[in-house]
Amino acid sequence: xxxxxxxxxxxxxxxxxxxxxxxHLGEAMRLQHxxxxxxxxxxxPDAVVFARSTExxxxxxxxxxxxxIPLIPFGAGTSIEGNTTPVRGGVTLxxxxxxxxxxxxxxxxxxxxxxxxxxxxxxxxxxxMGLFFPIDPGANATIGGMAATRASGTNAVRYGxxxxxxxxxxxxxxxxxxxxxxxxxxxSAAGYDLTRLMIGSEGTLGVITEITLRLQGIPxxxxxxxxxxxxxxxxxxxxxxxxxxxxxxxxVEILDDVQMRAVNRWSKLDYPELTTLFFEFHGTExxxxxxxxxxxxxxxANGGGExxxxxxxxERSKLWAARHQAYYAAVGLRKGAVGWPTDVCVPxxxxxxxxxxxxxxxxxxxxxxxxxxxxxxxxxxxxxxLDPDSREEAAEAERLNRRLVERxxxxxxxxTGEHGIGIGKQDWLVAELGGAVDTxxxxxxxxxxxxxxxxxKIFAS
Numbered sequence: 502x503x504x505x506x507x508x509x510x511x512x513x514x515x516x517x518x519x520x521x522x523x524x525h526l527g528e529a530m531r532l533q534h535x536x537x538x539x540x541x542x543x544x545x546p547d548a549v550v551f552a553r554s555t556e557x558x559x560x561x562x563x564x565x566x567x568x569x570i571p572l573i574p575f576g577a578g579t580s581i582e583g584n585t586t587p588v589r590g591g592v593t594l595x596x597x598x599x600x601x602x603x604x605x606x607x608x609x610x611x612x613x614x615x616x617x618x619x620x621x622x623x624x625x626x627x628x629x630m631g632l633f634f635p636i637d638p639g640a641n642a643t644i645g646g647m648a649a650t651r652a653s654g655t656n657a658v659r660y661g662x663x664x665x666x667x668x669x670x671x672x673x674x675x676x677x678x679x680x681x682x683x684x685x686x687x688x689s690a691a692g693y694d695l696t697r698l699m700i701g702s703e704g705t706l707g708v709i710t711e712i713t714l715r716l717q718g719i720p721x722x723x724x725x726x727x728x729x730x731x732x733x734x735x736x737x738x739x740x741x742x743x744x745x746x747x748x749x750x751x752x753v754e755i756l757d758d759v760q761m762r763a764v765n766r767w768s769k770l771d772y773p774e775l776t777t778l779f780f781e782f783h784g785t786e787x788x789x790x791x792x793x794x795x796x797x798x799x800x801x802a803n804g805g806g807e808x809x810x811x812x813x814x815x816e817r818s819k820l821w822a823a824r825h826q827a828y829y830a831a832v833g834l835r836k837g838a839v840g841w842p843t844d845v846c847v848p849x850x851x852x853x854x855x856x857x858x859x860x861x862x863x864x865x866x867x868x869x870x871x872x873x874x875x876x877x878x879x880x881x882x883x884x885x886x887l888d889p890d891s892r893e894e895a896a897e898a899e900r901l902n903r904r905l906v907e908r909x910x911x912x913x914x915x916x917t918g919e920h921g922i923g924i925g926k927q928d929w930l931v932a933e934l935g936g937a938v939d940t941x942x943x944x945x946x947x948x949x950x951x952x953x954x955x956x957x958k959i960f961a962s
């Protein structure tokens with residue numbers, strides 16, 4: 502665990518004046534904001550502050566700029582690739598107390614929220630209006646963090662990612678300006694698309710303080726199902742054929758046999774410990790019935806068993822809760838273990854090949870490593886379950902991860918479908934995009950010439 506030198510007294514005094522008792526210097530709070538649920542070593546920030554308004558963020562940014570202090574935006578701390586690790590010290594800006602839902606516009610199917618609003622809280626507020634926000638990365642993340650990391654999740658196959666869900670952002674730039682990237686119109690040809698530039702920038706270009714989001718109407722009918730398969734190939738082929746036929750499925754998740762064993766143990770379930778698909782269908786009663794029948798026929802032809810249906814809300818909630826807890830279930834396979842999650846995404850036509858070759862690698866490994874993922878858009882994850890004190894296991898996970906990413910890139914895929922780059926995949930970003938990374942560096946240098954906003958992320962310098 503890396504500690505840091507103390508901040509200048511004049512800077513601390515100014516912080517105290519700005520934030521009062523919302524300035525924290527204690528080790529416990531700093532550790533909470535410097536550690537990760539993943540395998541990365543903790544690095545503590547020098548201080549943590551909790552902002553409650555955009556105006557406070559502006560003042561903090563100006564103060565950091567005047568004293569050359571790094572600033573790391575922080576939401577719920579649920580990112581995977583060390584995206585909020587303060588690798589160069591500085592101040593972590595926790596936005597969780599900026600949690601107001603500012604407006605909901607049912608007629609326009611949009612809303613505006615502060616960055617600290619959690620996705621579950623937003624959906625609870627929308628439910629009585631017959632609306633919902635569909636982006637579901639699993640964790641109860643903040644909306645600001647989801648925008649900053651271009652979050653995706655279980656609903657992406659039908660509803661897209663944060664890239665499609667965000668209409669406009671309010672952002673504080675490294676020079677202390679408070680800007681809005683767009684208006685609420687559904688489309689615009691007005692200048693550079695600053696909204697998309699900020700989405701996925703991982704806090705390196707600006708602090709997102711408000712987000713205007715597209716919403717969806719709650720479907721008339723929702724039905725979920727679980728289907729086990731004799732082979733991994735049969736499950737993946739079912740997904741590929743479903744997408745190629747244009748079935749508008751809302752969710753389709755894969756959990757291999759290792760992951761299903763973990764889920765059964767963790768969530769006290771009794772599903773067959775075989776590769777399994779979790780489905781969800783949205784639409785009218787007739788449309789849902791038609792979608793389900795089509796997918797059930799495809800599954801049967803690919804060695805799938807009977808569908809176990811979950812039509813009641815409480816049944817669906819239990820099913821998806823088990824899926825969302827899959828990471829903790831995987832880590833629970835070994836007492837005292839830590840998880841190293843990784844992900845890739847490939848064109849849907851290469852998905853079966855990519856997963857099959859990855860599974861062969863993992864079956865020959867000495868460490869547990871379940872496969873799961875949002876395979877409807879070609880994205881899947883591997884969770885390496887490691888002894889934290891074993892250098893040999895860490896080296897093996899590194900080797901397996903390297904083979905996975907190289908395989909995905911060889912198939913014209915990406916090194917990360919949704920986790921982002923952070924500190925964990927910087928070299929792979931260069932391998933994937935080459936000279937385009939130099940253009941990213943130029944953008945970073947132009948917007949943040951002193952490299953104070955979340956330095957050391959996406960690329961090292």
